Amino acid sequence: MARPGAEHRHDLETIDLYINVGPQHPATHGVFRMILTVNGELVEDCEPVLGYMHRGNEKLPENCDYRQAIGYHDRTDYLAQFNTEWTYCLAVEKLMGLEVPERAEYIRVILGELNRVASHLMWAGAFGTDVGFFGTPFMYAFREREVIQDFFEAVTGERMMYNYFRPGGVAWDVPDDFQEHARYVIDHVRRGIDDLDALMTDNEVFLARCRGLSPVTPEQAINWGLSGPMLRACGVKHDLRRAEPYSIYDRFDFEIPVGTEGDVYDRYLVRMEEMRQSLRIVEQALKQMPKNGPIMASGLKRVLRPPPGEVYARTESPRGEYGVYIVSRGGDKPWRHKVRGASFCNLSPLREMVVGNYVADAIIILGSIDIVLCEVDR
Amino acid sequence: MLGILKTIAATFGIAARKPVTVQYPTERKQLPHRSRGFPTLLWDFEHDEPFCTGCQVCARYCPTDCMTVTMKDNPKYAEGKSPRKKIVDTFYIDYARCMRCDICVEVCNFDAIVMDNTWRSVEMSRFDRQDLVMDLDALLRPSKTGLLKNPFRDPMGVAHSGWVPKTEGAEGGSEEE
Numbered sequence: 001m002a003r004p005g006a007e008h009r010h011d012l013e014t015i016d017l018y019i020n021v022g023p024q025h026p027a028t029h030g031v032f033r034m035i036l037t038v039n040g041e042l043v044e045d046c047e048p049v050l051g052y053m054h055r056g057n058e059k060l061p062e063n064c065d066y067r068q069a070i071g072y073h074d075r076t077d078y079l080a081q082f083n084t085e086w087t088y089c090l091a092v093e094k095l096m097g098l099e100v101p102e103r104a105e106y107i108r109v110i111l112g113e114l115n116r117v118a119s120h121l122m123w124a125g126a127f128g129t130d131v132g133f134f135g136t137p138f139m140y141a142f143r144e145r146e147v148i149q150d151f152f153e154a155v156t157g158e159r160m161m162y163n164y165f166r167p168g169g170v171a172w173d174v175p176d177d178f179q180e181h182a183r184y185v186i187d188h189v190r191r192g193i194d195d196l197d198a199l200m201t202d203n204e205v206f207l208a209r210c211r212g213l214s215p216v217t218p219e220q221a222i223n224w225g226l227s228g229p230m231l232r233a234c235g236v237k238h239d240l241r242r243a244e245p246y247s248i249y250d251r252f253d254f255e256i257p258v259g260t261e262g263d264v265y266d267r268y269l270v271r272m273e274e275m276r277q278s279l280r281i282v283e284q285a286l287k288q289m290p291k292n293g294p295i296m297a298s299g300l301k302r303v304l305r306p307p308p309g310e311v312y313a314r315t316e317s318p319r320g321e322y323g324v325y326i327v328s329r330g331g332d333k334p335w336r337h338k339v340r341g342a343s344f345c346n347l348s349p350l351r352e353m354v355v356g357n358y359v360a361d362a363i364i365i366l367g368s369i370d371i372v373l374c375e376v377d378r
Numbered sequence: 379m380l381g382i383l384k385t386i387a388a389t390f391g392i393a394a395r396k397p398v399t400v401q402y403p404t405e406r407k408q409l410p411h412r413s414r415g416f417p418t419l420l421w422d423f424e425h426d427e428p429f430c431t432g433c434q435v436c437a438r439y440c441p442t443d444c445m446t447v448t449m450k451d452n453p454k455y456a457e458g459k460s461p462r463k464k465i466v467d468t469f470y471i472d473y474a475r476c477m478r479c480d481i482c483v484e485v486c487n488f489d490a491i492v493m494d495n496t497w498r499s500v501e502m503s504r505f506d507r508q509d510l511v512m513d514l515d516a517l518l519r520p521s522k523t524g525l526l527k528n529p530f531r532d533p534m535g536v537a538h539s540g541w542v543p544k545t546e547g548a549e550g551g552s553e554e555e
Contacts, residue, residue: 068441071479136389143398157414157493157530163479171484175412198388202381302485 016044019359022053027130027363030373034350036359036367043362046354048347053377058339065332066092066167066304073324074161077375079122082108082115082152084375085165090246091324092167095306098297102182104169105248106289110182111155111164113278113285117189118148119318120271122129123370124196127268130208130367134205137199144192151185167304182286186279193275201272207265214353214365216262223348228320228342229270230274230369232299234262240316251288252281264368271370303332310336319343319370341375388554396441406497412530415499416473417491417515420529421522425460428454428518429490432466436491444475445482469517473502473510492529494520 022033031052037045057076069328071086074081084113086108093100100108121141128137149159155174156164164171175181200206216226221234231238239256241249257273259266314323320342327336346369354362400407417436422429432449450467454460482491493499498520504510520526 065439065443068439068479068481071441073479075477118481140392146398153413154410155412157410157412157480157495158478161477161479163481171480172412175410195388195392199385203385204379204381207381 001070020353023049025237028366028373029126029371030376032366032371032373032376034354034362036335036354036362038359041358041360043354043359046321046351046362047130048055048350050347053373055374056377057374057378058282058337061337062334066083066306066334069334069337070165071161071163072124074163075374076341076378077317077319077322077343077372078160080115080318080322081160082111082165083315084322085245086112087313087315087317087322087324089167090315091311091326095309095311095326095328096167096304096313097121098168098300100169100247100297102248103290103292103293104295106285107170107174107295108165109248109252109285110289111152112152113281114182114185116278116318117275118145119188119370120275121145121192121196123271123318124200124268125276127364127367127370128196128200130364131200131206133200133206137196140192140195140199142250144189145230147185147188147192151181154181156210161179166296167216168300169295179286179289181284181333186282187229190276190279193272193279197272201269203297209361210265210268210368212261213262213264213361214357214368216349216353218262220349220352221262224352225347226320227343228318228370229267229274230320232257233259233266233270235260235330236312240314240321244314246313246315254278255280264364266328267368305330305332314340317342319356320346322375339378341378343369343371344376344378347371396487409497411495411528413493413495413500413526414478414480415494415496416476416478416502416512417471417517418494418499418520418526419466419469419517420490420492420526421518425462427454427460428460428466428514429488430466430469431462431464431488431490432469433464433487435485435487439481439485440476441479441481442475444472446470456548466514469514471512471517473512474507478555492526494526495528495530496520496526498525 018040019036019038020033021036022028028034033049035047035049036043057072060072064072070085070088073084077084121144125138125141152162153159155178156162216234218234218236221231221236235258237256237258240246242256254277257270257277261268294329306328308328310327312323312325314321322342323338323340325338325340326334329335350366353365357365420429432447434447437445437447448467448470449464452460452462452465455463478493480493483493488503
């Protein structure tokens with residue numbers, strides 16, 4: 001996996017040096033710590049240290065009733081809040097056998113896909129900073145992300161922690177200008193993605209740093225349990241929206257971008273294309289969305305009491321497969337509540353990906369995983 | 379080289395666009411109607427008392443347990459000036475603990491609590507955490523003084539929890555599950 005020209009030179013006598021990256025380090029995107037053993041510029045070993053952000057987000061919903069727990073799911077993955085809420089609501093709906101009204105499904109798809117775009121934009125900006133474009137891609141990405149967040153604020157009232165999806169539908173109806181506002185967002189974001197594209201995709205500096213870095217074969221990816229863009233960059237065409245269409249994803253026409261090499265550059269390309277495909281889905285959903293109708297399943301009590309049983313629901317969050325496992329014993333609180341975090345599983349092969357590369361590249365590889373430490377540590 | 383030129387062209391092209399930033403402390407973006415700040419209580423101008431009856435349903439459903447509510451007999455009810463038998467006595471919300479989830483607004487039987495949608499509730503920085511514990515006066519102030527002109531009362535909030543709201547003035551403290 002080592003780069004050409006980066007082989008160990010035995011004629012120089014060197015000693016191993018430990019470098020502590022994090023927990024408070026801007027390149028680790030949160031409180032994550034890597035203990036790197038370096039030989040000159042080469043990483044010989046990497047020991048990830050997790051858990052700084054542990055807040056008991058899996059245990060807390062066991063002390064809340066089923067509606068209260070939605071707020072904690074926002075805080076699990078703070079860049080893909082709608083997707084995490086959605087997964088949790090799907091799990092509870094599966095457990096209770098609820099039928100979600102059509103309009104609510106469309107609202108969910110539109111918000112969830114725009115959330116994916118916002119998350120990928122955030123990633124593209126931060127990744128640009130990792131690679132060495134200080135500031136510019138970050139600002140371009142954030143300008144468009146702000147447009148999306150304004151839209152979410154107009155719909156839900158919050159900028160980050162929406163708490164908008166409910167088991168059985170969504171909490172309240174969308175505003176009257178939902179369609180126009182959404183189309184405005186799509187136009188702006190599409191232009192913003194083109195800007196980022198022009199800024200980074202063909203840039204020689206970017207290519208020199210990313211192309212061929214830490215390639216992952218499809219076999220490795222499957223063995224390591226990667227999911228999401230990390231998996232698709234390796235050429236495995238697996239997307240839960242297609243493989244196991246939850247909600248109403250079987251009604252939309254979209255493509256699943258896949259990479260060929262599985263390197264960092266492919267992960268970038270896959271995410272950029274995924275944003276465009278997400279916008280396509282939003283456009284179709286806006287066209288098909290019923291003008292009015294119920295947004296909440298009828299006949300729900302204020303306190304939800306699902307029948308005893310266990311359920312696992314999973315969705316394609318921007319980072320990969322986000323799953324929620326709930327065991328109910330018939331009460332108003334889940335007896336067991338477990339989250340499968342996508343970026344936690346994508347982070348686990350970090351050592352294998354980083355060892356053999358330069359220290360500066362280790363930061364890029366870490367950035368390309370798209371970790372959200374709140375979701376990793378939960 | 380071509381790619382770098384493309385990058386430079388892109389930055390120059392975008393530099394010509396209008397800025398999207400707002401000079402925050404001097405000018406402020408308009409908040410959307412349903413903007414969710416912190417929960418505040420509404421003042422009933424007709425009967426000159428809060429809408430809240432102190433039924434504690436919000437405190438019970440709060441995921442973070444940030445509310446403390448007590449109830450008392452309404453003296454105005456005895457005088458025949460108010461339809462509310464019970465009225466809120468003390469009401470504390472710890473804004474430092476509140477996670478602005480909107481659940482208290484949804485479960486309220488009397489539409490007495492709303493999320494403040496003014497800039498006032500967004501700019502809540504204090505030097506002392508103790509200053510973020512709001513008492514009844516502080517919670518009623520925005521509504522009473524007219525600062526909170528147009529709160530977003532969710533029209534669906536009660537209906538879709540499968541519960542039919544009782545008429546206002548019914549005995550406080552009762553709730554169905």
